Amino acid sequence: MTLDFDDWESDLLSRVERGLKFGTSRGVDALELYITNSKSLNVKIKTGMIDATEGGNIGVGCRCVTGKRIGFSSASGITDSAINFAIESALKISKTLTKEDDRWKNFVLTTEKGKNGPIDDSVLEISNEKIVNGANLIFHEAKNCDPRIISIEGMISVGYGAFAVGNTEGLSKSSRTTFGTMEAMFGASENNKIKSYVNVIIGRGVPKFEGFGAYGAQNAVKFLKSTPLNQTSKMNVLFNNLTASQLIWGSLYNSVSGKSVIEGRSAFADKLNTQIGEPFLTIHDNGQIPEDPKMVAIDDEGFPRKKTLLIEKGVLKSFIFDQYYSQIHSAENTGNAKRGGPQSYESMPSIALNTISVEPGTKDIKELASDIETGILASGFLMGVGHSEFVSGDFSIVAPTCHKIENGEITTPIEPVTIAGNFYKAFNQIIAIGNETELTYRGKIPSMAFKGFTISG
């Protein structure tokens, strides 16, 4: 029998309760269960091929504490036998360990919850056929847009999910979300030259298929006219909102993590309440943005998701924490416990950014460009941000889709360039911040202009 989505949270909570009872009967000192269930349809767009797959993040992760020795085990599936296997296995590991973690105190224990994001019924109601037809529409729209379009490679993912967390210290909470994302790379070719453009939509409901293919195709074709920059020099760089979101994520990913601070890998470890950026820079980590599919009521160990001020007027105000590191640092838990990967139940909670929001300025992207005499505009997806050395913060990334800025005007497209600098020094190189407020790849981050990065192309 298929369970109604409205009943998923109570179903998962009852499984948590049964699991905790089983663990208690096995003599655990302390136990935490994270149980997740999700369902999605993922349709690949591959230049006319239709590959549709059912996706799901369905399993259990268990932390078991014996003395102060912590074992973790996971199992795919949410049957009682899977849950009991995870508990038995985690218990065995915790008993096998010989050394206690003297920093361990306790699991999350609070009755507070953040807010769930709105449930978008469109993802519950849409048929598989309509999603497949959406993929088909994107393909034909792009193909018919321009004869130079040779490939469309992407995916539509629409679905819903819920998770529950409980522990033997009394916590029992759940949350749920809906999501609909589209991402596709459009390839254009002319005279043996190939250029591509990536278009992305992120939301909580079924995305609007119409117009997505044409927009991506038109942008791919534009870059067929790109020419080499033919220089290496320090320049001003204007990042559009999608590109700026990747750079800002790179600057915060490791540096504000409470774990990196405590374990000696954060460049900002001793910079709390000091000026680390321009005085017009204010950044929050925000787990409560309603249009964000990641907005849920609790983090992955049951602490309320919230909005945390990271940088205010250029001054570093806070790091982000989960339960373990907040207790070591004697700081407030910020609700940033995250279990990563497509099978989240396989990961122990660790600290991760929720969604970043940068306080917008007043100028649109053209006005930002008008303040730059000479430089480049970088747009789209950057290559290499995720491969950067986040401890030192030195980065050298490639911007595949760029334009020149000449005399304050955005002019001709140029071939890919490398952009080198340092993630942490970049906060002091900001010229201005744009006025966009929409959610993009890494958060609500407007366009941003920087001075003094080394550009080579």
Place this chain on the structure above:
Amino acid sequence: MFDELQAIISKMESKGADFVEARYDELLIRTIIKDNERIQECKAMKQAGIGFNVYYKGATGYAFSADLSSAAIEQSAISALGIAKAGASAVSIKSEIEPLKSIKNVNIKPDIREPAWLIEFDDKMEILNRMETTAKEYGKDIASLKVFYGELSGEKIFTNSERTEIQWYPFLLDVRCIVTSKTPQGDLMSASDVRAGSIGLEQLKIKCYTPEDLAKNSALWAKEKMTAKAAPAGKFRALCENVLVGVLAHESFGHLTEGDFVVSKATPIHDKLGETLGSEYVTIIDEGITPRDEKICSMWLPYDDQGVKAEHNVLIEKGVLKEYLHSRSTAKLLNVKPTGNARAVNFTFAPIPRMRNTYFISGDLTEEEALKQLDTGIYAIDTLGGQVEMDGSFLFKAVRGYWVENGEKQYPLKDVTLTGNILELLKNVEGATKDLVIFSSYFGGCGKDGQESLPCGIGGPKLIIDNVRFGGEK
């Protein structure tokens, strides 16, 4: 298991399925991570479930179940058929299967002396403790010390509409050390070393590859980086070290040969079979089984996730593009034989064309001769990974390096970024060393279409490449 799966396959065929593939994966993964001498993570993961890939009138549908009750398994097959039917009317390019001869009674067990999954927990912990002791002995101003142990073992069962029956047992071991040193100016410099692949614990007893050797190398390299300079920006001659060459083979070139990208024309070499793309020093192999020795820690993969034997494939030979990497459906579309490259990271995903062990073959130079031939340029070492775009633009990162003049190392460099277009770069390969190194890991791995961390082998010799663009600070 085979009987139950085949009964369901027959039912789906009676409901109209053109072809059905069924896969049972049961993987057990154990990891221990210590961070600054504390246990950060000690865990066991069980991934067990069944997935069905159903073909219907040119469309495919995939569904799975982690619930191994008969009803749940059958329901996942029904879901897969329903999804395929939903897609059938929208198909412009059909996914179909060319019949293959049925394979029966395949049951391949791993051939290793000391399986990691059989030793006691304390022995695994001891490997990490040994690394910590050595790293502290050789390191300088260590700000952070992380050590990792990971192992994967289990079984894979495959059957399909041809009544093929295959059973085999994947395994991996991964041991690594990362040391971060802090300079007097407060800058943090990291370096790491790893021993990983489808290997037994006996491979950790070989001189130069013991846990102590990994820790010593990590500590000394991090210490050396404390005085390293930023790499210059611009175009230079380069000597790329073996692991970095492996990333070049996999990330910068291998992905471009994957059959799904070829069929959808999302690769710049989709129409270049038989054309010369590189110099005579460029020969790249992709294969499921590479004979192992002390420098070759490849991944062991006898069959892919569509039950096709993992072949030895020459992607590019002396610069000439020879073949692509295929699943059964992409092979059918291009009218070639499947190569055994259809892989899924676990039972929750459908198999798609992926690489296995991908590497450049070796040349005849010693390292000294290669440095001499390099003359002046950048010696780029180890990797933080890389990526490639459909136009051939690539980026890959070296963890460290040296500035070289007149064939002599002058001073160490911090991490460097190599970029450019792969089709131009392959033409500029001027020589290769004779030492071949291959490794495959559990921590890390390949990501594609949402299937992250698929274990793959990468490697090669050291390559001399002219006119490489380095992104760095002016």
